[in-house]
Amino acid sequence: MHLLVATSNPHKTAEFARILGSRFAISDLRSLSSAAEVEETGASFEENATLKAFAASERTQALVVADDSGLEVDALRGAPGVRSARYAGPNATDEANVAKLLGELSRARDSSRNARFRCALVLAQRGIIIQTFAAEVRGTVSREARGDAGFGYDPIFVPEGFQQTFAEIGSALKDKMSHRGRAIAFLQKHLNGEPSQR
Numbered sequence: 001m002h003l004l005v006a007t008s009n010p011h012k013t014a015e016f017a018r019i020l021g022s023r024f025a026i027s028d029l030r031s032l033s034s035a036a037e038v039e040e041t042g043a044s045f046e047e048n049a050t051l052k053a054f055a056a057s058e059r060t061q062a063l064v065v066a067d068d069s070g071l072e073v074d075a076l077r078g079a080p081g082v083r084s085a086r087y088a089g090p091n092a093t094d095e096a097n098v099a100k101l102l103g104e105l106s107r108a109r110d111s112s113r114n115a116r117f118r119c120a121l122v123l124a125q126r127g128i129i130i131q132t133f134a135a136e137v138r139g140t141v142s143r144e145a146r147g148d149a150g151f152g153y154d155p156i157f158v159p160e161g162f163q164q165t166f167a168e169i170g171s172a173l174k175d176k177m178s179h180r181g182r183a184i185a186f187l188q189k190h191l192n193g194e195p196s197q198r
Contacts, residue, residue: 135182
C-alpha cells in the first residue's frame with residue numbers, strides 16, 4: 001500500500017517507514033514536483049495537520065497522511081505548542097528551538113518543568129479528509145540537551161517513568177511510546193481494518 005507523508009522532513013518520513021513496516025511504500029512531498037510545504041496557520045495541531053493533508057491530497061492520487069506535532073510546557077502556558085518547529089524564528093533549526101526553550105526555563109524549578117508531546121495525524125485522499133488520529137506522551141523538560149538520536153525537542157524531553165531523554169533511549173523504544181509513534185499505531189490499525197482509537 002502506498003502512503004504519502006505530507007512532509008519534507010526526512011526524519012519524520014523515516015519514522016513513519018520504521019513504524020509502519022514493509023507492507024507500506026512510504027514517500028513524502030519530495031517525490032511530488034508540484035507540492036510545497038503548507039503554511040501552518042491553524043490554531044491547533046489538528047487544524048494544521050488538516051491543512052497539510054488536504055493540500056497534499058489534491059496533488060496526488062495516493063493516500064496521504066499529514067502530521068502536526070509539538071511540545072507543550074506547563075510553565076510556559078502550553079508554549080511552544082503549534083509553533084514548536086519555528087519557536088526561535090521562521091526557519092529556526094532544532095538546536096535554536098531547544099536553546100530558546102531551555103533559556104526560558106532556566107529559572108524554572110523541577111516541579112515546573114512538566115510537559116507533553118502531542119501529535120495529530122490526518123488521513124486524506126483526493127481532497128477528502130478520511131480520519132483523524134491523536135496521541136500524546138507526558139514527561140518533563142531536562143535542564144540540558146542529552147543524546148544523539150531523534151530530532152526536534154527529543155534531546156530535552158524525558159518521558160514519564162524514564163531518566164533518559166527521547167534522544168537517549170533510541171528509536172526502537174521511542175517509536176513504541178512517543179506521541180507520533182502512538183498516533184501512527186492508531187493509523188496502522190485503521191489501515192489494517194482493525195478498530196482504532198482516534
